[in-house]
Amino acid sequence: MKGMALIEGPWWSLELLPRLPQRMVEGILSLLGLPDGLVHFTGLLVAAGTVTGVFLGLFALLSLIERKVLARIQNRIGPNRAGWFGILQPVADGIKMLTKEDIVPAKAEWFLHLLAPVMIVLPSILALSVIPIGREWTPVSLELGLLLFFAVGALTELSVFIAGWASGSKFPMLGALRAIAQMVSYELPLILSALGVVMVTGSLSLPDIVRHQGDWHLGFIPAWNLFTPWGLVGGIVFFIAAIAEANRCPFDLPEGESEIVAGHMTEYSGFKYALFFIGEYLGLFAISSLGVTLFLGGWQAPLPWLGFIPSWCWFFGKLALVIFLFLWIRGTYPRVRIDQLMRFAWFCLIPIALLTLPAAALWHYTGRGWLGWLVSLPLFFVPWLILTMVFNKRLAGTRRTYRFAES
Amino acid sequence: MIPVLILSATILAAAAGAVWLARPVHAALLLALTLALNAVLYLVLGAHFVGLVQFMVYVGAVAVLIVFSLMITRTTDEVAEVAGRRGRFLLGLICALPVMAVLSAMRMGAGPVSIGPSPSGPSLKETGQTLFTSHAPAVLAVAVLLTAVMIGAALLAREDKPEPGKPE
Secondary structure (H helix, E strand, C coil), rough: CCCHCCHHHHHCHHHHHHHHHHHHHHHHHCCCCCCHHHHHHHHHHHHHHHHHHHHHHHHHHHHHHHHCCCCCCCCCCCCCCCCHCCCCCCHHHHHHHHCCCCCCCCCCCHHHHHHHHHHHHHHHHHHHCCCCCEECCCCCCCCCHHHHHHHHHHHHHHHHHHHHHCCCCCCCCCCCHHHHHHHHHHHHHHHHHHHHHHHHHCCCHHHHHHHHHEEEEEEECCHHHHCCCCHHHHHHHHHHHHHCCCCCCCHHHHHHHHCCCCCCCCCHHHHHHHHHHHHHHHHHHHHHHHHHHCCCCCCCCCCCHHHCCCCCHHHHHHHHCCCCCCHHHHCCCCCCCCHHHHHHHHHHHHHHHHHHHHHHHHHHHHCCCCCHHHHHHHHHHHHHHHHHHHHHHCCCCCCCCCCCCCC | HHHHHHHHHHHHHHHHHHHHHHCHHHHHHHHHHHHHHHHHHHCCCCCCHHHHHHHHHHHHHHHHHHHHHHCCCHCCCCCCHHHHHCCCCCHEEEEEEEEHHHHHHHHHHCCCCCCCCCCCCCHHHHHHHHHHHHHHHHHHHHHHHHHHHHHHHHHHCCCCCCCCCCCC
């Protein structure tokens, strides 16, 4: 019975619900008298399965909700044939994807062509594993969780390249070129805006970052990083960069249908295409979860007297809110041009993201209160004014020319 | 011990493939694999910070830079021609031997070490403090170098202004 020490808290506790599968398997295995190492290892596998399962389920749900929300925005009805309110639509989509023919182009390298869709799902799942989902549940609690999150992101870029190159076709190559240029450019503001949080918290561990946001101002305003001058600006920059990293509209140039078919996914069909789709949505979940963790207080309740609701409910609630914002933006804004995209990253987002670092330092050294707001206001306002003036001056009166389309 | 040995063998195989394969894209991808496996080796040995930074910098930046430059250039034919040249093995050996000699000499001077995960590596705070106090000059030198590179890249990438009177 030595393994029973692994279990803490009653099994019916809602707070511990996400860990129930892991604890059940660990409990059964230790009752059978297996060695502790094996029990722990199996428990970790079950935990990994739980994370993957939960987010894959959310993906299926989101693929329906997205179509419903977009339909509502565009004054349509949306999918409503498969089941009640179209609830079986994800199942129908899945069966369609599974039964489609798998096409490998004659000029493609079959091994790399196969490797890319498999590889693209990996980083998102790895990244989701370090996110603190509830007070009692961080799948993998690492001292360097944030670093791991950004490090595994590198795999996405490589797999997009492999997909584009191994297809042996023009459009995938162009799409991959665009996608990598975009990801590399928008990774900078993403990481820079997260750095302010690391500076103030003094830790790269995501559970620590969430715990650090557990206070209340005036007894009812949560001390989330979003409600600080640098956090507000950093959070907005993070959100915009996250849209670009997740290849969502209005930054979905790598797969802009009207320009380059489907980008690096052009030569994929059947379940390989579905894997790209899954990878993209898991990436969206991962980056939104990180945003929630860094700026919106993770699993912390928004009001002090709401603490009785299990913490993971708050996490998923905030995640749903952020994802709804993504959908809303997709339904509202048109796609930008590639030069606008690049200019926006390098001339606008990166300078502002850099400014959050001195602002975070100032806020810290002025006692983390209203004085910090007072100091930060000119710090952000003056460069913003200058940037706006420069842009307006450069754009005013210039006729838009199409260098390669005309002549 | 055994994971380290398996990893080392895989790293060597990937590195050899990166050198020997004729197509530049394959070589670049195997190089990326080599660098990524190196990061895994650091992680297995307990150097978490170095491992993750290795992954972030070498796989996320260096390998991506290499494949990106492969994408926007068309080097396949030239490289295949160079790869087919005779005597390249000898030339490579001559270039590699001094490096190997220096590395072996360093290894000999270091004395015996045990392979395997260290019980407790330095914490993140300790690493940071060492980096920004005793190694501050090196960090600053790298910062200056990178700034120079950034300025140079910005200068190179600047759009040439069209000459007055000439249509674009």
